[in-house]
Amino acid sequence: MTYKIKSRIWIEVDDNVLLGEGRVHLLKAIEKTGSLSKAAKSLQMSYKKAWTLIDAVNKSADKPFIITTIGVKNGGGAQLTEYGKTMIDAFESINRDCWKYLDNQIHKIDAL
Amino acid sequence: MTYKIKSRIWIEVDDNVLLGEGRVHLLKAIEKTGSLSKAAKSLQMSYKKAWTLIDAVNKSADKPFIITTIGVKNGGGAQLTEYGKTMIDAFESINRDCWKYLDNQIHKIDAL
DNA sequence: TTTCGTTATATTTGTAAAAACATAACGACA
DNA sequence: TGTCGTTATGTTTTTACAAATATAACGAAA
Numbered sequence: 239m240t241y242k243i244k245s246r247i248w249i250e251v252d253d254n255v256l257l258g259e260g261r262v263h264l265l266k267a268i269e270k271t272g273s274l275s276k277a278a279k280s281l282q283m284s285y286k287k288a289w290t291l292i293d294a295v296n297k298s299a300d301k302p303f304i305i306t307t308i309g310v311k312n313g314g315g316a317q318l319t320e321y322g323k324t325m326i327d328a329f330e331s332i333n334r335d336c337w338k339y340l341d342n343q344i345h346k347i348d349a350l
Numbered sequence: 351m352t353y354k355i356k357s358r359i360w361i362e363v364d365d366n367v368l369l370g371e372g373r374v375h376l377l378k379a380i381e382k383t384g385s386l387s388k389a390a391k392s393l394q395m396s397y398k399k400a401w402t403l404i405d406a407v408n409k410s411a412d413k414p415f416i417i418t419t420i421g422v423k424n425g426g427g428a429q430l431t432e433y434g435k436t437m438i439d440a441f442e443s444i445n446r447d448c449w450k451y452l453d454n455q456i457h458k459i460d461a462l
Numbered sequence: 463t464t465t466c467g468t469t470a471t472a473t474t475t476g477t478a479a480a481a482a483c484a485t486a487a488c489g490a491c492a
Numbered sequence: 493t494g495t496c497g498t499t500a501t502g503t504t505t506t507t508a509c510a511a512a513t514a515t516a517a518c519g520a521a522a
Binding site for chain 1: 480481482483487488489490491
């Protein structure tokens, strides 16, 4: 009989999803690996799915989150922009605080 | 370029979902109509789907949320228990405050 | 004992999302 | 010019979930 309050948050712009937990997870893997294909592999995700996700991010963002290069040394790659990094940090900070808030609310449920 | 932070919260007990926005919506319709079938109709939901939802609530809750009767006057009906009502109130209160918190955080995103 | 309005449940069908598969294009380098 | 590792897309197949359909059972009341 132990309750948990769970949550998911996401950022929308003009009714399009810009950033959620899944996309943040992928973007951080791109930052770490420097490559979309390596990031996908590290998350056991298909390249196509990863590409579709970051394509959606790029399409709803007004400033670019990631910059991809093709053909260049080692075939190409992808890296986060400063804007992308700060947006991710803000998302994660807000998300953490949301979880904290909800954890603090659990007593209102347990008391019933 | 106007950002929104959206969220969904739900209550779990032993890794089973107990209560989320959809279930709360249905439970309130049951409270209003006194009947599962009428509540489903009022939400343009199939009876089967509504029944499955409240069955899931009943299975994960330790104290009953709704009491159904069958065969009795007018065919039967369903009504919320006091426990169910207070749980719904608590859920909605926490959810509202969560939204408020997130609305207050939006400036952190807009500033970037 | 038939009809009514309900709860309760199984079975089938349809649909949308995910996964899998396939291929093209790019530029570097040997 | 052929190969490599990558980004970039289209197409097909599979799967999971939702919707639709069907039926049983209950107790009251006529």
